[in-house]
Amino acid sequence: MPVVESEFLLALRANDPKHKAALGIFRKYPALEVCTAAFLEITWLLRSKNKRPNDISLILSLLKAELEGRGVAEIPLTTSQIARAHDILTRHAMTFFDALILANAEESHDRRLISSDNSFDKTGTVDRIPLK
Amino acid sequence: MSVSRIRPRYVVTLPRSLRRRRRVKVGDNVVWLPVSDREFLAVVLPSDRYQVLADLMSNIELSAEAKLAAETSYFSNAGKKASR
Numbered sequence: 001m002p003v004v005e006s007e008f009l010l011a012l013r014a015n016d017p018k019h020k021a022a023l024g025i026f027r028k029y030p031a032l033e034v035c036t037a038a039f040l041e042i043t044w045l046l047r048s049k050n051k052r053p054n055d056i057s058l059i060l061s062l063l064k065a066e067l068e069g070r071g072v073a074e075i076p077l078t079t080s081q082i083a084r085a086h087d088i089l090t091r092h093a094m095t096f097f098d099a100l101i102l103a104n105a106e107e108s109h110d111r112r113l114i115s116s117d118n119s120f121d122k123t124g125t126v127d128r129i130p131l132k
Numbered sequence: 133m134s135v136s137r138i139r140p141r142y143v144v145t146l147p148r149s150l151r152r153r154r155r156v157k158v159g160d161n162v163v164w165l166p167v168s169d170r171e172f173l174a175v176v177l178p179s180d181r182y183q184v185l186a187d188l189m190s191n192i193e194l195s196a197e198a199k200l201a202a203e204t205s206y207f208s209n210a211g212k213k214a215s216r
Contacts, residue, residue, distance in 0.1 A: 006194060007194055010189065010192060010194055012181075012182060012185055013182065013185045013186040013189055014180075014182035014183045014185070014186040015186045016186070019182070041199075042192075044202065044203065044206050045192050045194070045198075045199070045202055046189070046192065047206060048201075048202035048203075048205055048206045049191055049192060049202075051188075055188055058175075058177075058184075058188065059185065059188050059189060061163050061175050061177060062177055062181045062184060062185055062188075063185070064163065065161050065163050065177050065181070066181060069161070095196075095199050095200055095203050096203060096207075097199070097203065098199070117194075117196075119196070
């Protein structure tokens with residue numbers, strides 16, 4: 001089953017340019033997985049914008065409720081994946097959280113990642129499905 | 133404090149005092165988080181969640197530049213806190 005990441009989570013916002021595409025993904029793929037690392041990246045983006053902890057808690061609860069309600073499974077983040085992310089960083093130029101998401105997605109069943117970010121193509125370890 | 137009885141099919145009515153105080157509406161979602169054997173944390177989520185997400189994350193973007201800038205800033209600040 002394909003994996004969604006931060007771009008998809010942000011596209012759940014009503015006014016996001018890719019909102020309709022995200023809802024289309026729910027219809028097209030009845031079974032999806034989400035990277036736990038994507039929630040971490042969203043958290044970090046929110047904290048970098050000085051969002052209040054209770055707002056961040058609400059946002060994460062909303063995202064989790066939406067995904068759970070649609071039966072989207074979460075791929076847990078493991079120590080091995082954190083090590084793998086740093087291995088990716090030694091070989092490829094990308095942000096820490098992109099490497100973490102990639103390492104997380106590599107643990108999915110069929111290694112298909114729904115994302116428009118072509119930096120995930122660098123390792124050649126996942127097949128990318130553009131979000132459009 | 134309010135007390136509710138668990139009815140058949142585990143249905144529980146939200147006490148009126150809480151409904152009034154928190155502006156809870158029919159159609160809202162409740163996320164149940166287990167705390168201990170006899171305790172749950174219930175988080176009420178509004179039904180128009182896509183709009184709430186839009187409001188709460190209005191200035192968040194995912195461009196490579198924004199991600200790198202935020203990552204540098206965040207880890208730099210975390211490092212400062214750790215060295216105190």
